[in-house]
Amino acid sequence: MAHLSLGVLGATSSLGQALLEVISDSPLRLAALFPLILNDEEGMVEFRGEDHPEFNVEDFEWSQLRVLVNTLPDAKAVLDEAAAAGLIVIDLTGINPPGGKLAKGQVLSLPDPFAQQLATLVAPLAELGEVTQVTATGLLAVSTEGQAGIDALSGQTRALFAQTEHETAVYPKRIAYNVLGGFGVPDEGGATPEENAALALLKKQLPGDSVIDVSCVRTPHFFGHGASLTVRYAAPVEQDAIVAALKGGERVFMLQVAGEAGIAASQDAVGGDKVWVSRLRFAADGRGVTLWSVADNTRLPALAVLQLLTLIAAKE
Incomplete structure (x- = not known):
């Protein structure tokens, strides 16, 4: 089986981590893995026992990739840019309605989980x-909303026990104990x-x-x-x-x-x-x-x- 160069936008999100785990346990071989981020501090991502540096999409050269998988909301502009550069783009967030083609220059949106x-x-x-x-x-x-949903539930739960103010930025109303x-x-x-x-x-x-x-x-x-x-x-x-x-x-x-x-x-x-x-x-x-x-x-x-x-x- 041929090797594949893969970019994952949001590799540290709950969905991104699940994807890397599934790939790691499979026979699929990657020529290169590029964890990509949006306006966050660059770090390292572990995959198959090795650390891979994260790259900000603003400075990334799309020619290094064959396929981009997106796990982050609010990244439509990035997906369009990657598709325009000739990549096969797979979106897991519902930014676009389900559909599209698995082809170069196209965005394929998978159905909601x-x-x-x-x-x-x-x-x-x-x-x-x-x-x-x-x-x-x-x-x-709440992981439907990714790390933001997880943080909202855990933060609100702690706030309720501490009897302090809680944020509701992700959800219209409190999600903890609700x-x-x-x-x-x-x-x-x-x-x-x-x-x-x-x-x-x-x-x-x-x-x-x-x-x-x-x-x-x-x-x-x-x-x-x-x-x-x-x-x-x-x-x-x-x-x-x-x-x-x-x-x-x-x-x-x-x-x-x-x-x-x-x-x-x-x-x-x-x-x-x-x-x-x-x-x-x-x-x-x-x-x-x-x-x-x-x-x-x-x-x-x-x-x-x-x-x-x-x-x-x-x-x-």
Whole structure:
């Protein structure tokens, strides 16, 4: 396999660290790694036992790279500049709507991690019969906002214990010991950007007349998205078929343990590569299933990037 020169904008972010960890554990070989930063103090990034210096994008020569992966918000101008220089650009932040091409001079925006989580489960279930309705509620971690969200939750928690003032710059209201019924500016229909991102991806998987409802809630925990998912069918589907489909689903892990130990928690999935599924409840009419799932919201997109990088390297 050919070697690849890779730049990671935000290599020290939670998503950037997950990406480097996933690549480090893979057979993919890099000719060079360039950790890039935006207006921060340059430091060092450890990768495969070696320290790599960070570079500010303002002074960086794009010709050194083949691919740029972005994990930082508010970097659209940098992505456009890198694409204009002929790089393959992969964005994980949702700066642009999901889509684009994996090609030189193009920006490919991957789906939101929560959308990926839902799609991973809906894909095998949709093969069992005509899906008429999907309803999902996501309990999303503050690492969705990167290090800023993590710092906001930890800082507010300390401030509450110390009985001092707390900042709310990242979130419109306090996130510590609180639940926010959405994040981001809702559209005219009341849907937030991350809800629309999930809707857009699920619509690609399902019949055009399927009813899809998605709600996203921001909860005060650091890592790991949780989701309650209900899928309804036009005709009855055997329970064993649903269980078998989920077991056979790509990157799906069925937790089958009796009692409370069989209820998956977000911490179970953190650091892993699977979408965990538990608490299957079947509709009385045989035409639906409700389940609970958890997944590492940083590793899912990191794994998707690894697949793309492997594909690029194979074509070199």
